[in-house]
Amino acid sequence: MVALGLGLLMSPVSVPSALADAGFERWVAGFRKTAADNGISRSTYDRAFRGVDSIDPEVLEKAKYQPEFTAPVWDYFDNRVHEHSVEVGRAMARKYKGTLDRIEARFGVDRHILLAIWSMESNYGEILKNDKVMRNVVRSLATLAYADKRRAKFARTQLIAALKILQKGDIDESHLTGSWAGAMGHTQFIPTSYQAYAVDFDGNGRRDIWNSVPDALATAANLLRKNGWQTGKTWGYEVELPAGRKFPSGSMTLSKWQSIGVTRANGKGFRNGGDRAELKVLDGRAGPAFLATKNFFVLKAYNNADKYALAVGLLADEIAGYGGLVRDWNRPFTKLSFAEKQELQQRLSVHGYYDGKFDGKIGSGSTSAIKAFQAQAGLTPDGHPSMEVLLRLRQR
Structure with missing residues (x-):
């Protein structure tokens, strides 16, 4: 997420209007004047808040967890820099070669860095196709502004920016979707960063980072260039x-x-x-x-976490064919390949421990399933996706 160490998208929660929070409704009514003072028309405000009559409780839960700062080092990198993310990145490099040629020529940012950011932010856009994990940006930001004291000022600023995006017409209210903190599109820009850096690269008159890969990648390149990216140099x-x-x-x-x-x-x-x-x-x-070097710190303008910038750099290098780490991360277990982690999830599912996707990503659901199996099998319930656990599952 641009400029913030914030997490991934979560599924929206629908709360019946009969259970609407009266205090939240009063806040929405009161915020109308703030919006008007910032140039937002009544019709834009009404369109944006149509149906937004309650907070999103999952936004507040998600705000408590930021993997860039809480996940173990090996866990953070294993879930982001792996065989599948490299393979897809190389495929996207071939598919969008012409677009990436033009972006590099205009902005001077290495294509592999842009592909790595795309992978990190939205799994090359795959997450945007899943209606269950996309959120209403207006509702998310209004929830934070109303109920999260630590982020209230940030959320109010971002909400005004989101309303301006809607008013300008780059996207309509039904497609103004993003993360729990309002990060939007293929390359996950918060609204103020979108305003500062968004580019209409495909020339259709709209800066559409939700549906246009050229716009999204060029927008990321524009941010890096304006924050001092050094062309032709490494991270x-x-x-x-x-x-x-x-x-x-x-x-x-x-x-x-x-x-x-x-x-x-x-x-x-x-x-x-x-x-x-x-x-x-x-x-x-x-x-x-x-x-x-300098470009590492430019990447932190996108997300101010060393883990994030390093993951982008390492993934970019692997997509480009420069190879992976010489010295691996310290893990308290034997690492699985991406395909082996998918097999682990499948076998846990067969035995009734896991009901999620076989996506090779070890999140909280996979970890809980591993712990449950380990406890039943007489192993230390540490939740690690280890070869030891997979071998035990294969014996069943």
Whole structure:
């Protein structure tokens, strides 16, 4: 999500009007003046709030969980950088080659970075096709503005921006959908970021990041360019650290890092030795280490979390064919492939532990199912999607 470490989309909750929150209805009525003071017409306001007579309780539940900051490192990356996301990214690179050629020429942002963002934000648009996981942006933001004190100011600002988008006509109220915090379209822009960066790249007169892949990818490229993306340069490097010494917390040139014994993990040399870089070690000294250059921090303008920026960079490198990590994350179990995780879910389902999709992504439903099976099988119920658990399931 643009500029925020916020989570994925959730399914909407329909509350009958008879159970509508009277306090929320009063808030909606009172917010009309704020909207009018910001140039929103009465007709736009009425269209936007038609049927929005209660808060969305799942928005408030989702607001408590932000995986960029709460998920274990290995879990965060395993669910985002894997064989399937790389395979689909390469397929999309072929499908949209002409569009990506033009975007690179205009904005100077590497296509593989844009494909990785697309994967991270909406699974290459797949999530937008599922009506069960799309939310009414107006309802989501009004819920946060009314009921979440920590995000009320943010939500009011975003709600006004969303109403302006609706009023301008880039999208109609029935398609103004997004995440629990109002992030919208293929590349998940919050309304104010949409206003600042949205691009009509397909030339149809509308900046439609919901239905136009060219508009969505160009909008992401425009954001990165305007935040200082350096054309032709990398986001950073995986590195090996010499044992037995401490390192500075600030940035130094790549040449300086090399002079104190830091080398690229793949054995190659650094490019652009005068560029400054900062050391990032997200999983302790035993895990992979990285030197993050300027473009890494530009990616954080999209989502201000080191995990997010690193996942985009690593996925982009794999889509481009540069290979994966030399040193893997520290896991307390033997890792499964993407296909093996799908098999794990299928076998858990056969035995009655799991009723979700066989999507290879280990979320809360999969974790609960694994724990239940482990407990029944006399294993430590840690919920890890391990080869040990899969082998035990195969024996059944």
